[in-house]
Amino acid sequence: MSAPSPVPVPDRVVVHPGPALLAGLESGPWLPAHRARFGPLPDVSLDDLLDRVARVGVAGRGGAAFPFATKLATAARGRRPVVVVNLAEGEPASAKDTALALTRPHLVLDGAVATARALRAREVHVVLPGERPRTSVAVLRALDERRDPVRVRVHTASPTFVAGQARAVLELMAGRPDLPVTAWQPEAVAGHAGRPTLLSNAETWAHVAHLLLAGDPLRAGLGTTAEPGTTLLTISREGALPEVREVAHGTPWRDVLADVPDRPAAALVGGFHGTWASWDHLERMRVSRAAMRAEGMPLGAGIVHVPAPTTCPLALTADVLAYLADQSARRCGPCLNGLPALAAEVRGLVAGRDGTRRVERLAALVDGRGACAHPDGTVRLVRSALAVLGDEVEAHRSGQCATRSLREVTW
Amino acid sequence: MSHALRVDWPSCHARGLCHELLPEVVDLDEWGYPLVTGEVTEALLADARAAVRACPRLALRLVEAPPR
Ligand code: SF4
Ligand code: SF4
Numbered sequence: 001m002s003a004p005s006p007v008p009v010p011d012r013v014v015v016h017p018g019p020a021l022l023a024g025l026e027s028g029p030w031l032p033a034h035r036a037r038f039g040p041l042p043d044v045s046l047d048d049l050l051d052r053v054a055r056v057g058v059a060g061r062g063g064a065a066f067p068f069a070t071k072l073a074t075a076a077r078g079r080r081p082v083v084v085v086n087l088a089e090g091e092p093a094s095a096k097d098t099a100l101a102l103t104r105p106h107l108v109l110d111g112a113v114a115t116a117r118a119l120r121a122r123e124v125h126v127v128l129p130g131e132r133p134r135t136s137v138a139v140l141r142a143l144d145e146r147r148d149p150v151r152v153r154v155h156t157a158s159p160t161f162v163a164g165q166a167r168a169v170l171e172l173m174a175g176r177p178d179l180p181v182t183a184w185q186p187e188a189v190a191g192h193a194g195r196p197t198l199l200s201n202a203e204t205w206a207h208v209a210h211l212l213l214a215g216d217p218l219r220a221g222l223g224t225t226a227e228p229g230t231t232l233l234t235i236s237r238e239g240a241l242p243e244v245r246e247v248a249h250g251t252p253w254r255d256v257l258a259d260v261p262d263r264p265a266a267a268l269v270g271g272f273h274g275t276w277a278s279w280d281h282l283e284r285m286r287v288s289r290a291a292m293r294a295e296g297m298p299l300g301a302g303i304v305h306v307p308a309p310t311t312c313p314l315a316l317t318a319d320v321l322a323y324l325a326d327q328s329a330r331r332c333g334p335c336l337n338g339l340p341a342l343a344a345e346v347r348g349l350v351a352g353r354d355g356t357r358r359v360e361r362l363a364a365l366v367d368g369r370g371a372c373a374h375p376d377g378t379v380r381l382v383r384s385a386l387a388v389l390g391d392e393v394e395a396h397r398s399g400q401c402a403t404r405s406l407r408e409v410t411w
Numbered sequence: 412m413s414h415a416l417r418v419d420w421p422s423c424h425a426r427g428l429c430h431e432l433l434p435e436v437v438d439l440d441e442w443g444y445p446l447v448t449g450e451v452t453e454a455l456l457a458d459a460r461a462a463v464r465a466c467p468r469l470a471l472r473l474v475e476a477p478p479r
Contacts, residue, residue, distance in 0.1 A: 333423060337441075337444075
């Protein structure tokens with residue numbers, strides 16, 4: 001049986017105007033408006049590009065926030081590098097790349113094209129999300145408007161959670177099924193066809209373009225010296241369209257979440273591979289990759305999922321786990337066996353079984369033991385549920401979960 | 412230079428031969444898949460190479476352990 005995503009995949013999204021990437025939304029997504037706003041895409045040398053992205057600390061959107069400059073420098077050392085725009089978000093609760101595709105596709109493409117030129121790469125690959133047709137159409141329309149000095153090749157990823165994983169994307173580009181395979185080297189060293197491959201998500205490319213077209217974000221007063229510039233956030237609320245906001249680093253979460261009408265006890269930060277955080281804890285934090293990582297709630301792709309106050313977070317965790325177990329590509333033994341076992345044990349906690357020890361043991365058994373980070377991300381979620389939802393676990397064990405009667409658990 | 416054993420998970424089919432050949436470093440989990448429990452020291456290097464060669468699925472690799 002296949003478990004559906006407990007959060008619907010958004011192909012429609014509310015995009016709020018923002019200070020940089022999402023400024024001037026009223027002029028539309030089209031190329032003439034984009035060029036009128038920013039002027040022509042400048043030719044930038046590799047050294048200049050490296051210097052600029054390093055100075056403002058452009059980073060990836062994984063939990064580790066890997067520096068873009070490091071990847072760029074690595075890719076530049078090899079022969080005939082390849083540039084990849086990865087729009088296959090996979091994570092159902094994330095809508096930021098969809099928002100960019102719908103409103104700012106030319107920023108995303110400019111970032112990749114300028115980088116390809118600096119690297120003397122001949123090919124830019126654009127990977128579209130199979131489960132988000134409107135996103136794909138928006139990108140294709142934007143590509144149609146452009147005459148780029150590099151070859152652009154388009155691929156469409158399978159609608160699965162792990163299809164956006166870097167190695168799965170490289171498999172897709174090679175014409176094989178887009179399932180993750182074991183990486184023996186970073187893709188910036190040996191990726192597509194063994195060539196150095198610079199693969200980033202849409203948001204990272206948009207930041208690169210904005211930096212080249214509009215200059216240093218700190219000079220515009222955006223961000224902090226440690227973390228210049230802005231980041232995109234998806235506020236995903238149960239029963240509402242997801243909202244994408246662009247905020248400067250350092251913004252208090254209290255301000256970001258000010259118009260959430262009903263505060264739940266805890267929110268899911270970073271999506272399905274993310275961590276539970278108590279609402280109070282989150283509201284005391286600022287939007288900062290470093291600070292949030294230090295508090296054990298990495299910002300990752302910038303998602304905050306806000307369950308309805310009538311939703312039991314433990315039951316939601318069990319639903320997410322069933323979905324994640326189902327999304328395992330079923331090829332790596334520990335992931336194939338461990339995730340369903342883990343999902344069943346967490347379901348057991350919801351049913352009132354005293355199984356936290358077994359959950360911890362299973363988590364340790366799957367952590368780090370797969371071709372991709374799917375088991376690791378799943379374990380992160382489970383461990384945070386045990387750490388933050390202790391009261392709920394206890395309430396279920398003693399048969400007193402306050403919200404259980406309001407939302408029936410699906411078996 | 413110390414080495415570490417890495418498993419190519421999609422290839423490994425849990426036959427457990429690696430555990431028999433190199434019990435010092437490879438344990439098996441409850442499903443029969445290898446649990447690499449430590450680094451491959453100089454003394455174990457020859458045995459580790461043998462295990463890599465013997466894996467029927469070519470799912471084991473000896474890599475240089477990252478510096479810590
Ligand atoms: S770790 Fe899991 S999801 Fe990732 S490739 Fe292996 S089986 Fe698939
Ligand atoms: S010998 Fe190879 S296939 Fe068998 S368990 Fe070990 S790594 Fe897996």
